[in-house]
Amino acid sequence: MVALARKTLVYEWRRYLPASLAVAFSGMLLLVQLALVFGIFDSAAVYINASRGQIWAGYPGTQSIDLGRSIPRDAEVHLLMNPQVAQVEPFQWVNGDWRGSRALGSVSVFVSGIDPAATGLVFARAIPPALRARLNEPGAIIVDRADLPKLGIAVGQSGILNGQRVYLVGTTGGLRALGGVNIVTSLATAERLNAGGDLRPAYYVARLRDPARAEAVAAQLDPHGRLRRYAVWTAPTLAARTVHYWLFETGAGLGVVFMSLVVFLVGTVITSQTLMGAVAGSISEYATLNALGASHRALSRVVMEQAGWVGVAGLAGGGILSALVLALAHSQDVPVGITLPGIAACATLVMGITMLSGMLAVRTLRNADPARLLR
């Protein structure tokens, strides 16, 4: 069997290059936008994902972690009474107003009050114990290093937060929040910053003896009933609620779907135009084959095989492009989140682009009428 499709692709690669590039860029756009959106959602749930502990208790109906309200202190006791619970820790949430250097004016920030103990749960994955211990100093704060320009200070310098002087004792990574700056302090400092506000914490975080039983324990711990004053979730559930909230309430999810459609459409238009042009350029050769007895189906297979190879080349190119772009984003502390299902979805869409383009190009084969060769 003569490998017509492959030989033509190799020999006339210039002709097919635009199609492969269109596929590669479509794949890259799809994956990068997905990674960015996942990255943003991950940063919306950073309080959960950067913490240890499997159980979160918070205000009933809280849709997103950043919308928490104070809950009664007896929740802590209630959680501790369950034999499965090994440790409970409050998480204080205070809205703040930052004033660093005069030039930057005021910045609205989220203040997270956490337990500075070495065994503390909240932000345990983001803040190493030595740095965490420094929060014991009154007025000590920690921020993500990427937020420093917004705050206008360096480590060791001070700024005014809710009218109180605070000191930056260190920076770390993985603390970036959506729509504001995360400032981490001790519970005591947070209480001082929240003077006049509700001093009760917004969440209690619990660590279980057996993390695998989180679902069952959360169901046991949830007070149920319409009049409950707090609710209990597993960490992934609260994180998913937060992601869901951002996805649908903000319109970001629709944006992703819409952008994907646009990319799909543009990719398909360019790829199919290129393939159609290639078919049209060889139409009398195809017609000759048809005259000599090759069926239209056999010719369609050649075109579809070409589309397939264009897709494979584009997929490889798109993979490399995406890796480069995402590496760049990562190095610039732009939050990106890549998941295997995300990659699989993008690859499927990309192959969908090429197959649809192939089918459109196959329609051009209808012009391969051998009678036209006789004139």
Added chain:
Amino acid sequence: MSESIAIRARDIGKGFTVGKVTTRVIEGLHVDVLAGELTLLSGPSGCGKSTLLAILSGLERPDAGSVMALGEPVWALDRRALQRFRLHHIGFVFQGFNLFPALDAVEQVELPLSYLDLGAAETRRRAEAALDEVGLAHRRHMRPAELSGGEKQRVAIARALAKRPQLLFADEPTSALDSISGQTVIDILHRAARAHGTMVLCASHDPRLIAHADRVLRMEDGRVLTDEHHPHPPIGLDVSR
């Protein structure tokens, strides 16, 4: 030499409608074309030579009449049967060579053979033999871009001959070639008719070819006006130079 009738066409009529005007191109045409002969269809431009070729070869459906090719009623076959008939029995040589730029000469010839499911070895053997027959064995690994016009046409002829068709149709096979290449091409077609008993029907208004044909059908206004047999047309013997 066989005197059997390869194609018998009766009462062929064909018109083309462009806009509101219908032009009758072929009108009540009868013709028998014999196997083992090179039959030349000549006549002025626009007289319907190509159209007749398309009708006889199963590419263009006539408005009226019947075509029996190798005993099969061509225009009574359905699309797939007609395609199979072409695959197994008909070869074409067109004015444009229509070779795939990416394939070398052997692959050009192998490509249509591959639809016959002969197996790789037999396909290759036949392709090489066909290239040898047209005197291009030494060019077998060259692509169209590296071949002259005459060589390209010979590859196209090898492609048509490799599947050993009983019917070979050629439309202006020499008109894009210089006279020596044209001479070579017509000799190859002629010898194919003699050697394999193939019916070769060649449409051309090239007067140089008339002397080389076994039979000349002169067409005018959609009819065959004259039908001349040449008992012993000359055949050039050396094509491989």
